Amino acid sequence: MTSSQTSNKQELPPTAWAVLGLLSFPGERTGYELKKWADSSLRFFYWSPAISQIYAELRRLEELGYAASARSGPEEVRAKRRYAITDAGRAALAGWASDTAEAGPPVLKHGLLLRVWLGHLSEPERLRAMVEEHMDRTLAELAAVREAMAHAAEVPEWAFPTLALRWSERQHLAELELAEALLADLAQAGPAGPAAGAPADPGRQADGDSPTPG
Amino acid sequence: MTSSQTSNKQELPPTAWAVLGLLSFPGERTGYELKKWADSSLRFFYWSPAISQIYAELRRLEELGYAASARSGPEEVRAKRRYAITDAGRAALAGWASDTAEAGPPVLKHGLLLRVWLGHLSEPERLRAMVEEHMDRTLAELAAVREAMAHAAEVPEWAFPTLALRWSERQHLAELELAEALLADLAQAGPAGPAAGAPADPGRQADGDSPTPG
DNA sequence: TTGCCCATGTAATTTGTTACATGATTTA
DNA sequence: TAAATCATGTAACAAATTACATGGGCAA
Numbered sequence A, B: 001m002t003s004s005q006t007s008n009k010q011e012l013p014p015t016a017w018a019v020l021g022l023l024s025f026p027g028e029r030t031g032y033e034l035k036k037w038a039d040s041s042l043r044f045f046y047w048s049p050a051i052s053q054i055y056a057e058l059r060r061l062e063e064l065g066y067a068a069s070a071r072s073g074p075e076e077v078r079a080k081r082r083y084a085i086t087d088a089g090r091a092a093l094a095g096w097a098s099d100t101a102e103a104g105p106p107v108l109k110h111g112l113l114l115r116v117w118l119g120h121l122s123e124p125e126r127l128r129a130m131v132e133e134h135m136d137r138t139l140a141e142l143a144a145v146r147e148a149m150a151h152a153a154e155v156p157e158w159a160f161p162t163l164a165l166r167w168s169e170r171q172h173l174a175e176l177e178l179a180e181a182l183l184a185d186l187a188q189a190g191p192a193g194p195a196a197g198a199p200a201d202p203g204r205q206a207d208g209d210s211p212t213p214g
Numbered sequence C: 001t002t003g004c005c006c007a008t009g010t011a012a013t014t015t016g017t018t019a020c021a022t023g024a025t026t027t028a
Numbered sequence D: 001t002a003a004a005t006c007a008t009g010t011a012a013c014a015a016a017t018t019a020c021a022t023g024g025g026c027a028a
Helices: A014-023 A031-039 A051-063 A087-098 A111-117 A124-152 A156-192 B014-023 B031-039 B051-063 B087-098 B111-117 B124-152 B156-192
Strands: A067-071 A081-085 A107-109 B067-071 B081-085 B107-109
Touching (some): A014 A051, A014 B111, A111 B156, A156 B111, B014 B031, B014 B051, B014 B081, B014 B087, B051 B081, B124 B156
Antiparallel strands (some): A107 B107
């Protein structure tokens, strides 16, 4: 406990809470283990920080008195460290996790959709191919989610992680349906519609006062 | 081709491409206008950069020869600037937009799900309330998407933006269904299950060798 | 004995945000 | 004439990544 905390309202970045969250499950673990676990669970609906950042957050968490570490080889610097959450850490995390204002809207950054939005710059076939590739990737992710879920479902302590993974499974299925519908829309708009792309298209350079797209 | 660019493979952050993408639709516009437009379209499936960053990206784009600006009051520094994409910019953007490797998997950072994953730290009712709040927010977003879509659908040049917004509409509907299912899972797991939360729970401090959660 | 996984960290850099400063034009 | 919106930018900072440095243990 490094004392001296004045404010009771800690302003921490999401990563710090996520790392502390990993620590909130029974057991002590190393930064390395935390990273692996994040890669096979958090990453499906939140995200997985770089390993170097995990170590940085662990140090910060320990300074705040939210986590405590024990070195394995007693005196060594840079020896294996196992971290555990403290009572103060658990209390702070519980406060954060229940704070409804803190949880803003989900952040989605969908590169494929940006490309669809910019569809006038690609050939229709290319666009279709990109959507299909996205579906392949999604399918692969779905398999990974299911594997993680099968793993989690075996342990009673991981009931909530299992629920989150179940949500993620459904989310990936929805993503596939969304892509399917997008493909259909593309097929309908492509051949008949205002056919975009590189070649032959008379007029259409109407620069000047065109209204701002929505 | 505006000369002097040595490398033909520009390594630009997503934001730069997004801003250039906004510019790729017919018409010249100011940074300010770009921001408003991003707020009512890009933000639904990608994201909307801070206005200060838009200005920064516009400057970078102009340096690269991908965009060109014209001041309104001829000699003034800090006068209104209208930007337009150049041929080089359009070509680079088209290359980027068709690059399938460039488009990684979608990034999702879902604060609500992180809290569900951490469900053992909240009271069940609190969790349910958070999911319901999320549904309210999603409903409001859905309305905004639909409004933007109605706007976009009127202009033939915005056929692809309209498609992207249609995808977003469906995505928000899916998000609602996902939340519904989550609520059901929570109700099922809550009363009977390994009832987490603050009070009265004997044992459960099993620190030590517990396996790493998935 | 080579290469992989475990394990921890530092340094440099990029990306992006918020807060601030400034002023013109439009609307109530 | 006051407030809102339009419009552009700077400065300080936070968050997070990549690249790099280091070294032990184990398996092919």
